[in-house]
Amino acid sequence: MAKTASFFLPLIALLLVSPALCSPPPSKRCPAGDLQALLRVKQALGNPATLKTWSAASPDCCSTWDHVRCDESGRVNNVFIDGADDIHGQIPSAVAGLTALMSLSLFRLPGLQGSIPACLTTLSNLQFLTISHTNVSGPIPDSLARLHSLDSVDLSNNRLTGSIPNSFADLPNLRSLDLRRNLLTGPIPASLVQGQFRSLILSYNQLTGPIPRDDAQDEINTVDLSHNRLTGDASFLFAEGRPIGKVDLSWNDLEFDLSKLVFPKELTYLDLSHNRIRGTVPRSLEALSTLQTLDLSYNQLCGPLPKLHGVMRHGCKPYEHNMCHRGAPLEGSCHQLL
Numbered sequence: 001m002a003k004t005a006s007f008f009l010p011l012i013a014l015l016l017v018s019p020a021l022c023s024p025p026p027s028k029r030c031p032a033g034d035l036q037a038l039l040r041v042k043q044a045l046g047n048p049a050t051l052k053t054w055s056a057a058s059p060d061c062c063s064t065w066d067h068v069r070c071d072e073s074g075r076v077n078n079v080f081i082d083g084a085d086d087i088h089g090q091i092p093s094a095v096a097g098l099t100a101l102m103s104l105s106l107f108r109l110p111g112l113q114g115s116i117p118a119c120l121t122t123l124s125n126l127q128f129l130t131i132s133h134t135n136v137s138g139p140i141p142d143s144l145a146r147l148h149s150l151d152s153v154d155l156s157n158n159r160l161t162g163s164i165p166n167s168f169a170d171l172p173n174l175r176s177l178d179l180r181r182n183l184l185t186g187p188i189p190a191s192l193v194q195g196q197f198r199s200l201i202l203s204y205n206q207l208t209g210p211i212p213r214d215d216a217q218d219e220i221n222t223v224d225l226s227h228n229r230l231t232g233d234a235s236f237l238f239a240e241g242r243p244i245g246k247v248d249l250s251w252n253d254l255e256f257d258l259s260k261l262v263f264p265k266e267l268t269y270l271d272l273s274h275n276r277i278r279g280t281v282p283r284s285l286e287a288l289s290t291l292q293t294l295d296l297s298y299n300q301l302c303g304p305l306p307k308l309h310g311v312m313r314h315g316c317k318p319y320e321h322n323m324c325h326r327g328a329p330l331e332g333s334c335h336q337l338l
Contacts, residue, residue: 029070030062038061038094039056044092046086050067051066053065062076067080077100078104079095081109082106088111089112096123099123101123107133110133110134116136120147121147123147127149127150127152132157132178135158144165151176153177164184168192172196177200193212193237199220200223208229208231211230211254213236219243221243223237223248225248225249230254231252233254235256238261238264245267249272254276255275259280267291272296274297276299277300278325280303280327281301281305291314297318301330303329305319
């Protein structure tokens with residue numbers, strides 16, 4: 001009996017400590033380099049109360065610090081700071097010390113200002129970058145295109161100026177680009193409207209010139225180029241077979257004939273209002289049972305509307321204020337079908 005007990009005692013002891021063997025040792029969770037980089041970030045942002053848990057007294061930042069996440073090896077791979085009024089200063093260059101970072105989100109931080117630092121390009125693993133609803137200004141660094149792992153870039157609702165870098169079109173894995181509500185000028189770079197994108201939002205800027213032509217049968221779902229100064233023909237966006245869901249080109253100076261367009265069957269949102277679009281409403285709109293939002297107002301469209309068109313679903317408002325130059329007024333045609 002004594003021999004049996006002596007056999008099981010070491011086994012029981014091993015089972016009691018085995019959970020600790022499943023986790024990285026404390027020394028490997030939030031290594032010194034990551035911890036020091038985060039503390040420097042906190043200091044550069046004015047030691048805000050929002051980051052009060054960021055303290056050298058609690059060296060395991062993976063489990064005790066807010067706004068931080070780590071990967072299985074204990075490296076910091078996600079920093080997300082949002083909705084804080086006590087953060088002030090520029091984006092700290094110390095962020096570059098977080099070399100395992102895959103996601104960086106700085107959201108709704110009105111005290112954040114200055115330019116986007118070029119040192120972010122050292123974050124070679126970065127896939128998701130959000131700097132949104134801040135007072136960050138200056139140009140978008142062309143060097144961001146070195147981050148070939150980028151999947152999503154959201155630089156919306158800032159004070160960014162200058163042009164959109166041509167190099168953004170060369171990012172091999174970029175699927176979502178949101179630059180809305182900035183002060184960006186110049187043309188949309190050639191090849192930016194590419195099949196690699198699932199969402200392209202450039203609205204509420206001061207972009208000029210034509211929309212770069214792209215006839216690819218791609219996976220793009222959302223195109224929002226509204227509230228700019230774009231000109232020319234955008235009808236190629238509606239190529240038959242393209243699985244596009246939302247198109248907003250409103251408040252530009254686009255000119256093309258709507259009459260013979262064949263709209264994608266997946267289309268749920270279409271706003272072409274406040275342009276110079278001419279022609280008549282095409283019959284292809286009749287088959288769009290998924291269309292939830294429609295606005296063709298303030299253009300140069302003429303009637304009559306197709307008799308089977310879903311006027312009862314959308315009403316006449318989407319057709320108002322069309323200055324038809326040759327043909328029946330569109331607005332009058334709409335009321336005749338009600």
